[in-house]
Amino acid sequence: MNVKSSLWRVVAAALTSGVVLAGCGSGGDAAQADGETRTVQHELGEAEVPVSPETVVALDPYYSLPTALAADANVVGSSHRQFGEPFPSYLDEFDTEGVENVGWFTELDIEKIMTLNPDVIVGLSSFVEADYEQLSKIAPTVAVSMDAMRWQETLGVIGDAIGKPDEVAASLADYQSQVEGLAGELDAAGLQEEPVSLLNIRAVDDLRVYTRSCSAAILGDLGLPVHLEDETEEGGNSVNLSIERLTDADAATMFYFVGSAGSNPEDVEAAYEEVSTHPLWERLEAVENDRAHQVNAEWWFDCGSVQAATRVLTDVSDLMLA
Numbered sequence: 001m002n003v004k005s006s007l008w009r010v011v012a013a014a015l016t017s018g019v020v021l022a023g024c025g026s027g028g029d030a031a032q033a034d035g036e037t038r039t040v041q042h043e044l045g046e047a048e049v050p051v052s053p054e055t056v057v058a059l060d061p062y063y064s065l066p067t068a069l070a071a072d073a074n075v076v077g078s079s080h081r082q083f084g085e086p087f088p089s090y091l092d093e094f095d096t097e098g099v100e101n102v103g104w105f106t107e108l109d110i111e112k113i114m115t116l117n118p119d120v121i122v123g124l125s126s127f128v129e130a131d132y133e134q135l136s137k138i139a140p141t142v143a144v145s146m147d148a149m150r151w152q153e154t155l156g157v158i159g160d161a162i163g164k165p166d167e168v169a170a171s172l173a174d175y176q177s178q179v180e181g182l183a184g185e186l187d188a189a190g191l192q193e194e195p196v197s198l199l200n201i202r203a204v205d206d207l208r209v210y211t212r213s214c215s216a217a218i219l220g221d222l223g224l225p226v227h228l229e230d231e232t233e234e235g236g237n238s239v240n241l242s243i244e245r246l247t248d249a250d251a252a253t254m255f256y257f258v259g260s261a262g263s264n265p266e267d268v269e270a271a272y273e274e275v276s277t278h279p280l281w282e283r284l285e286a287v288e289n290d291r292a293h294q295v296n297a298e299w300w301f302d303c304g305s306v307q308a309a310t311r312v313l314t315d316v317s318d319l320m321l322a
Helices: 005-015 064-070 110-116 125-138 148-161 165-188 214-221 243-249 265-276 306-320
Strands: 019-022 037-042 045-050 056-058 075-078 120-124 141-144 196-203 206-210 238-241 253-258 292-294
Touching: 037 141, 037 148, 045 120, 045 141, 045 148, 056 064, 064 075, 064 120, 064 148, 064 165, 064 306, 075 110, 110 125, 120 125, 120 148, 125 141, 141 148, 148 165, 148 214, 165 214, 165 306, 196 214, 196 265, 206 243, 214 306, 238 243, 253 265, 253 306
Parallel strands: 056 075, 056 120, 120 141, 196 253, 253 292
Antiparallel strands: 019 037, 037 045, 196 206, 206 238
């Protein structure tokens, strides 16, 4: 069984790295009467965050918000998505009613965040960097990595930022346990040697086979070879194809999803209709063998949380072991 158990050891070490307790620091005075803080190293520097912050603004709805909610942090604000429901459907089990909208991506509502009076602000670096100086004046601000292949390490940093390192570590340990169980089943079924393709249909002229993404990382944890991984350019996360090269996306099993974060649903649905009725689509081996499976982009594209990763594992189990 080819399970990347060594990855978990790296992640576990990362959960406790770069964190130092200090006797005093900035922010969180209301929550930390004794001034105890934690130094968190992050993508834009370091921040002195309260050891037990009472209020959190988790800027992005994909990594920081799911992780904070699962750890039972008091989240007062987050970015609401531009299309459809404000948050991914895998967060329906959590109470998000009181999570205020603080704007999207590089158009954050700084005044709104200020009125929420957070003890700490955390989010993907793409949500933080443009306004980092202003955010840091409101509360200690932690920017986390955009490297989706390291999503588990990113969750460890989020756990440190929100004062819930043990809770986040426990959720990652549960994920690892599920991975090991499913990997054993895939191995027993003789499926671990067959490549798996991750096709993202964004537009007719924008087809991407992801090789270094959170879902690719999850497949790697399961011991499944990711199609076209060796053909990805250095620093890239996908192999981009035109419709004329659609057959290059073919593999023994193909998981395909439509759209991405911020996509207009009508536009991507029209693109999917055109791609799925193209003559080359029927020539794909995965399609011919009924091993081309449409999956939900909510957790296959934006899968930087244990909640989303668990959904991916469920899909792999249901679709590959059926």
